[in-house]
Amino acid sequence: MIHRQKRESRLMMIVLAAALLWSLGASAASTQLEAGFLGMTPDKIHEELGEPHYIRVIDYGAGVRYAYFTPDEWARIADMAPLEQGDDVYLRTIGGMTWQYHFTYTPSYLEERFAPNYQVKEYIIYPEGTANLSQIAESLPEGQLLLHPDADACITQTEGGYGPVLMVNVPAASKELERDFRRFRERGDMCLELEIGFPNRITADSLTPDTIVSYIAFRAGVGQAQAGHPLNLQSVLR
Secondary structure, three states: OHHHHHHHHHHHHHHHHHHHHHHHHHHHHHHHHHHOOOOOOHHHHHHHHOOOOEEEEEEOOOOOEEEEEOHHHHHHHHHHOOOOOOEEEEEEEEOOEEEEEEEEEEEEOOOOOOOOEEEEEEEEEEEOOOEEHHHHHHHOOHHHHHHOOOOEEEEEOOHHHOOOEEEEEEEOOOHHHHHHHOOOOOOOOEEEEEEEEOOOOOOOOOOOOOOEEOEEEEEEEEOOOOOOEEEOHHHHHO
16 A cells, blocks of 8 residues: 555656656747747858758849848959948748748847947748738748737738738746846836738728738837737637
8 A cells, every 4th residue: 555655656756847847848949939030140040951042132223122042152242332231031931831941130239339240139030922911810920929928919001001901919938038128217017020912002990811921020129119009919810
């Protein structure tokens, strides 16, 4: 009887320990999932995704367009534009679709004032082909924030007359993002922000799971009250 009780007690401790480890692992995975590639350095991005497929720079010609170069092409012409950093562009297949990931690197001066460490503060995702709001929420890790229980969403007008766009703010769980990207004397809680653009004009009433999306911008910043029409994304996407 005593031996059986000891075995049952030992088994219970093993079960509790396993549950605790699973919980910690799930929590860490959730935090990483929510942050996506934010806060990563170029070296870390290249380690995770390999060499970029393209490097995108602004062509300051008459039309101010973008120019794309392969890494080999960039190596040959980079000395002609020493001030251009360029965005790393990756083609990724997720959920049976191809997506363009455009990474922009922002200087961080935490360690050395005149030798910044570059990190991802924002990146933009473009679908190659047609994608709707439901596919964004179901396929992309970043899109899962649309269903986050603390998501604060609204339809708002962007500067310059573009839009309207869907803005979604979610509290940031990562302390590293707050350390790396909070500006001097900036107030408010750090958040993860999704900006979703559409090829056609939308309203809060016209937004549905089938609404076509043109881009998804994902960034870290201090949450600001958005002037726009608030909406419940859970009810839109159900």
